[in-house]
Amino acid sequence: MQETTVIESLARVKMRHSSARRIAVSDVVWMFTRQSGRVQPGVRERLHCGTTKRGRVGVRFSAKGLWAMTPDTADTSERQAASVLDPTLPGAAHGIRLAVLAMVGTTVFDGGLLERAMTRTLADQGVAEGSAEFERMLRYARDTAGMSKLAVFNHLFEERSRAAAANTFFERSCDDLISDGIIRAVPGAEDAIGWLREAGVMVCLATGFGRHTQNMVLESLGWMGLADLSLCPADAGRGRPYPDMILTAVLALDLDDVRRVAVVGDSCADIESGLRAGATTVAGVLTGAHGEPALRAAGATAVVPSIRELPLLLEPRSA
Secondary structure: OOHHHHHHHHHHHHHOOHHHOOOOHHHHHOOOOOOOOEOOOOOHHHOOOOOOOOOOOEEEEEOOEEEEEOOOOOOHHHHHHHHHHOOOOHHHHHOOOEEEEEOEOOOEEOOOHHHHHHHHHHHHOOOOOOOHHHHHHHHHHHHOOOEOHHHHHHHHOOOHHHHHHHHHHHHHHHHHHHHOOOOEEOOOHHHHHHHHHHOOOEEEEEOOOOHHHHHHHHHHHOOOOOOOEEEOHHHHOOOEOOOHHHHHHHHHOOOOEHHHEEEEEOOHHHHHHHHHHOOOEEEEEOOOOOOHHHHHHOOOOEEEOOHHHHHHHHOOOOO
16 A cells, blocks of 8 residues: 555545635544554544435535535445444455545446447547547547546547537537446346445445446436445546545545445446545456456556456355
8 A cells, every 4th residue: 555645635535625725634544554544533633424315326525524425324334334343244254445436437337328428428528430540549539548537538649628619529428328328237137236334334336437427327227325425527526546535435434444445347447446445345347348367467466257246256254
């Protein structure tokens, strides 16, 4: 675990919002010790966490601190306490209290959403389909699966205004394709999420898409409220491969130790963000962007065929 990365990212998460500037950077730094990465006593009281029945999925900052907004009304502290008391639960077996799961390619099949929306966007930007430039840009989009789409366009186009326009068009294209019913769940994904939550493990669904697109995906699957929290890059400041979304989930869900986090994703960017955050389990799945050799080369602690096998990875082993 790179402690400076965790501390700097937490500071970035807290200080990027003007309404949060009343909380000093030193408060964030003291949240982690150099030895263990655990939250220091008394610091949690400086943050204000909670849920709202019909709040916008995501997080916002107030003068009081961080406020987690999720349509789920469950009391996460009760679920955490239950898993501590019952050593037979999977979370208790491996100390996992939070699972951060990627969406497209991990829990969701996009039906070619990324490629089709990117093709439309490049054409709108005057990049001729089939040209060398088109193939180069499309290949970069594939290789950076899981990363913030705005960050991808900022790399592809030198002018920020052009990148922003491309991102806006891309999101509109995604909306149209999602409305056509292109999205479906990875088999076993919903059961795996239900298994985690029943076991007292909180769940965050994370994506590289924008907030509106993420909500459309969740709504199309009937998944609003399925997880404890959903996050996109705009909620945290930076997307993958940075650890910001994972660390935002840790703060929002009042977790006291980053080692109690499991990160699961299909891309190398998912793996890198999990390792940067200091998660104990950083697992790859083979239903999306990258294959096993690439995921293991990125540092995955385990690779399983799909999210369906996650309970087998985390459940207690008999002696």
